[in-house]
Amino acid sequence: MDTAVTAPAIDQARLEAFAMRAIGDIASAYTGVMVNLGHQLGLYKAMLGAGPLSSQELAQRSGCAERYVREWLNAQAASGYLDFHAASETYELGAEQALVLADEDSPVFIPPAWNMPASMWADEPKTLEAFRTGRGVAWGEHDGRMACGVAAFYRNGYRASLVPQWLPALEGVVAQLEAGIAVADIGCGHGHSTLLMAEAFPNSRFFGYDTHAESIAEARRHAAAAGLAARAEFDLARATSYPDRRFGLICFFDVLHDLGDPVAAAEHAARVLAPGGTVMLVEPFARDRTEDNLTPVGQLYYGGSTIICCAHAISEGGRMVLGAQAGPKRLAEVFRKAGFTHFRCAAETPFNLVFEVRR
Incomplete structure (x- = not known):
């Protein structure tokens, strides 16, 4: 019997296009390293509002060695992260680029997000073992850059949307917060979401819960620094065992899908929710069918989900x-x-879905 396998015909144009796509992805990974260097060394801050600068001028402003700075500038210009002016051989951080790369309060500030892929590479041995054995990797087992990167990445997005947009989209919740209720933030991480609400609604009390001790310690430091420790408390607790305080609002910010038993977490929320209370569920943007999630946002989230969630x-x-x-x-x-x-989509962004949930 002839068992020879016929090689599939190769579409050369498709092969070349895909190879270039793969090269582009490798180049973007290199760019992430350059972005982190620019952030850590203060290069973007040194360019902020300065107009066109030569490599020598930027080296002087940042206190870095000119030859390294020159090569970094060219790498950033090649990636479109900086503008290059050929006539004067200078480089400029445009206003739009500055919002993404230099303004730490901007909702689109991105440099800390590169801590996450750095952590993924550092955690590669654990991930390989997990794939081969089926065992899990807990949040606290990741490289420390993971928690810091996630907290910093989500902080500005929450600051831009949580109080001005998401909470008002929930029927009656803002009035309850203004009058004074107890609020639980499940999986609070470094406490940024908790503290945004605590700052906006001084009559309410806020309780952040997480299983990661280092994150709880960081949340307490943030609360003290913001002068909010009196009305924002942080404690170690699982999503299925935090105390019953008759919460008027229970929040799950990008955390429910990380839990090993999300139904049990929802059941506990039902037990401790006050009459007339609301669960606010914030989840990564996704449609129900896989084919509708094959987008750049889906690429980002599926990759993170594989390693983290x-x-x-x-x-x-x-x-x-x-x-x-x-x-x-x-x-x-x-x-x-x-x-x-009651389960209603109250708001959505390109990166998140916000649901209003009631008994």
């Missing part, structure tokens, strides 16, 4: 491993199983 859920027993691209139907089913009867 699914791995942590599995470390917690993995009864239901949602992943970061769960989609509205699967999320609604979680709360339906927990006894909730």
Whole structure:
């Protein structure tokens, strides 16, 4: 019997296009290293509002060696992160680029996000073992840059949207916060979301819970520095065991899909929710069908979900491993199983879906 396998015909144009796409992805990874250098060394800050600068001028302003600075500038210009003026051989950080690279309060400030892929590379041995054995990797087992990168990346997005947009999209919640209720922030991390609400609503009390001790310690430091420790408390607790304070609002900010048993977390929320209370569920933007998530945002979230979200859920027993691209139907089913009867998408951004959930 002839068992020879016929080689598939190769579309040369498609091959070349895909190879260039792969090279582009490698180049973007290099760019991430350059962005982190620019952030850590203060190069972007030195260029902010300065107009066109030569490599020598930037070296003097930043206190760095000119030959390194020159090569870094060319790398940034080649990637489109800086503008190059050929006539004067100078480089400029434009206003739009500055919002992304230099303004630490901008909702699109991106440099800290590069800590996450750096952590993924550092954690490669753990990930390889997880793939081969099926075991989980808990949040606290990751390289320390993971928690710092995630906290800094989400902080500005929450600052831009949480109080002015997301909370007002929930029926009656702002009035309750102004009058004074207890609020739980589940998986609070470094406490940025908790403190944004505490600052905006002084009559309410806020309680942040997380299983990562280092993040809780950091949240307490942030609260003290902001003068909010009297009305924002942070404690170690799981999503299924934090204290019953008859919460008027329970928040899950980009965390439900990380949990090993999201239904149990929703059931606990139902037990400790005050009559007339609301669960605010914020999740990564996703549609219900895989084919509708094959986008740059999906690429980002599926990659992060592989290394971080699914791995942590599995470390917690993995009864239901949602992943970061769960989609509205699967999320609604979680709360339906927990006894909730109201599930509504209240707001969305290119990166998040915000749901209003009630019993």
